[in-house]
Amino acid sequence: MSSPGSTASLRSANQQRVVDVLRAGGTVSQADIARQTGLAPATVSNIVRELAGAGLVATEPGSGRRGTTVALARTAGLVAGIDFGHSHVAVALGDLTGQLLAEERRPIDSGHAYADGLAEAESILDSLLAAEGLARDKVRTLGMGLPAPMTDGVVRTSAILPGWVGVNAQDAAREALGAVVHTENDANLGALAEHRQGVARGHDTSVFVKVSSGVGAGIVLNDQLFHGAGGTAGEIGHLTLDENGPVCRCGSRGCLEAYTSTVALQAMMGLQLPGATVDDIVGAARDGNVSALRALEDAGLHLGWALASVVNLLNPALVVVGGDMARAGELLLESARIGLRRHALDAVASTPVVASELGERASLVGAVLLAAERTSLLTD
Template sequence: MPPTGSPSALRSANLERVVGVLRSAAEVSQAEIARRTDLAPATVSNIVRQLVSTGLVETSGGGGRRGLTVRIARGAGLVAGLDFGHSHLEVAVGDLAGRALVGTRRPLDNDHSHTEGLALAEALLDDLLEELGESREAVHAAGLGLPAPITRDGRITAGSILPGWVGVAAADVASKALGMPTLVDNDANLGALAEHRDHPDVTTLAYLKVSSGIGCGLVLDGHLYRGGLGTAGELGHVTLDETGPLCRCGSRGCLEAYAGGSGLVEQLRGRMPDLAVHDLVDIAVSGDAGARRLLEDAGRALGQGSAILANLLSPEAIVVGGDLACDIVVDGIRDGLRRHAVDGLGGEIEVRLSTLGDQASVVGALVTALDAVALPG
């Protein structure tokens, strides 16, 4: 990196600001770029001209330079996103604005080895690239999400969801398998990143991924927050009752023991032996009283946990995604905030379903892949 304060450092910073605006919008005028970045129109014009010469962006229309419409060029290349869930793998290919172009989802046993998972990811990625008429050489970088806490050195230390990845330096093995730089993060963090990208006006939010387990991604003051040790957001293992049911982590009474999909499904296994976590919401909505009651109880437990988040971090929004995201759960969270957050705070926090649905983590993986793409100049 150039020395801080040097002309080259300033040019790099200005370039990143312009590219950041271009990645947040399908297309935008040079005048709007200048407004959003607080850069002089002449500076923006010079940067856009530089980016056009490298093939990263293209322009069209407008009267004069300030009126040109600018967008990331489709021919500038691609990024890949991979989301490993408890029982699925989702792969997407996007452009250099992080927008998904094609994607696919396949079931995957949770006890798979990391080599098996990455081999399937390679095959699915190549199928998607063939669909686009592209080769893997067109892909600059990949982002990969895993449903587990990931340490600062990129390793998984808790293997109750994906035991085949425990102790693996995930970024290293994925980069080698895919043949490209690969950035790895917790899947809930990626969901938070994707939601913030779609709602940049919300600077502080919590993304709750309510699926087989409970994950939480945090955006604080506009930036993804991982904490000093890299594993911030493990809300699912906050203790609600130390004499409560045993959690998969080994503790008792964790939020996940009350609201995690794996535990909820087990309670219905006697009369629904083939029930999967992703089926639970449909069954509840269709009128099954037992399934609905389980989701109502889960929502209240999540509301109690969310009140802890509210009191500590005061987020503007709590966004709910994952297999169990539904109005029943959201209503429970709102009620929990009303009951357990400090006076007046619960009603100020927006609680809503993810606008990205089950695509949030893979979209976040595409967005995080952009961090590994070198900018020109």
């Protein structure tokens, strides 16, 4: 390892600055790279030459003010993302800017053993690669999201995916897939995706709340994911709203999740619309079903109550709501804003609460972005 302040260390740091500009995607002129990095044009030219010689970037000669343009090359390799949900697994291939190239989503039993889940993910990955005519060794890094709190890669608890509890997901995936794997909570990946490519672009502080069979949040502070001391920051689904409320799957009473999750919504509508899916309930509400409208309004008000605590504490630029419940749109979000205004301080009561731009793909997009950002592109 190069010592701080050495010539080799400075060279690596300068390479990293150039690579960071290229990761933003698109084609950039060397002159623009110099402006964005603050490096001398000659330094940028030398770094681009080194990266091109290693097959990491592609260049196109130009003339005039723009000069030579540069972009990350396909020969630099690919990454992949895996997103496990309550009843699905999705896999995507992406390039090293984090752009998705191909993806597939399959249903999976929520009680599956972790090895079976990884085998299904591997099957999808191989199918995507075969369709592109690519070998597995073209995938340099994988990102994987799970709906569970993790510490050092180990799944702590998960009523959503009980077959993963106690498993070092990162090690298990690395062994099963034969590649470098980085794991992350799915809500954190949703936050990363919305921050980089979604509705939270341009904001350095935001909160992404995934409301599905469970409820969790990903937090971006100063353009970085915030994990907390043990990696479990963002578990807002277990904020207590009423200590005498319904029993939550975590064993406590009155948690946000017990009022706002898809499970809670379906239980609330069990008598009026037995066996209805979330989409059925949302459709009924849009058709004017009073019970469905009230159920979604109630879920939104409780969500807003919890979000008030979040915005009081963190003061984000905006709150992004994703997951299955986000498909209700304004039927959920308008009451969430009302709940937030009722319980938040005046200074933050108008914090925007908006729907995810990336929808159900947010965590998958985040998994690809995670893999791309964790892939080293520096030359020796």
